[in-house]
Amino acid sequence: MSVYVLALLIGIVAGLRAMTAPAAVSWAARLGWLPLQGTPLAFFGFVATPYIFTILAAIELITDQLPETPSRKVPLQFGARIVLGALSGAAISGAHGGLAGGSIVGVLGAVVGAVGAVIGTLGGAKARASMAAMFGRDAPAALIEDVVAIVGAALIVVSLHGF
Numbered sequence: 001m002s003v004y005v006l007a008l009l010i011g012i013v014a015g016l017r018a019m020t021a022p023a024a025v026s027w028a029a030r031l032g033w034l035p036l037q038g039t040p041l042a043f044f045g046f047v048a049t050p051y052i053f054t055i056l057a058a059i060e061l062i063t064d065q066l067p068e069t070p071s072r073k074v075p076l077q078f079g080a081r082i083v084l085g086a087l088s089g090a091a092i093s094g095a096h097g098g099l100a101g102g103s104i105v106g107v108l109g110a111v112v113g114a115v116g117a118v119i120g121t122l123g124g125a126k127a128r129a130s131m132a133a134m135f136g137r138d139a140p141a142a143l144i145e146d147v148v149a150i151v152g153a154a155l156i157v158v159s160l161h162g163f
Contacts, residue, residue: 003096004112007089009156011113014085015120017149018077019060021088023053024153033160034095041091041106061146065139072121081117089113092160 014021022044028034029045036042043049063069070077093109124145131141 003093003109006156006159007093007109007112008116008119009152010088010092011085011116011118012120012123013116013149013153013156014088014113015072015081015117015122016124016145016152017057017060017064018072018081018084019053019057020149020153022084023050023057024157025088025091026050026053028157028160029091029095031161033157034091036091036095039094039106041087041094044091064142064146072125078121081121082114085117085120086110086114089116092156 010021010025013024025034026044026049029036029042030047030050034044036045072078072081087110089112090106090110093112094106128138128141128145131144132138135141
């Protein structure tokens with residue numbers, strides 16, 4: 001599978017759950033599946049990074065269930081998803097095409113990851129609203145979205161293991 005497809009998919013995950021994408025990418029980097037050493041994104045593989053992103057992802061999963069949580073489409077939430085999708089996409093594509101010296105591979109991966117985040121944000125909001133209407137409440141739809149984001153992120157990074 002192309003690194004750009006994986007970058008797009010991790011961006012979609014970021015659109016669904018902003019912190020799940022960088023958590024998955026940082027675990028892949030830490031486990032050595034994503035060679036980021038010596039690149040500007042090497043911080044993804046630092047000892048503490050996967051744990052920090054995992055805690056943030058868990059907090060996001062919990063707060064997403066609260067009624068006072070703002071929409072993912074408000075500027076701050078939307079912007080964060082785009083940035084995290086771009087970083088995650090750049091890490092995936094750039095690690096396999098070289099990030100040294102601002103490689104075009106990493107830049108293209110960032111763009112593709114950002115596009116994926118937009119798709120995931122808008123598409124995820126629409127899908128969740130449709131499911132919530134079908135269920136008559138939001139909680140089951142939110143849980144399905146959580147599962148899709150987590151399983152999707154896991155499958156993406158596991159596919160990097162032999163890449």
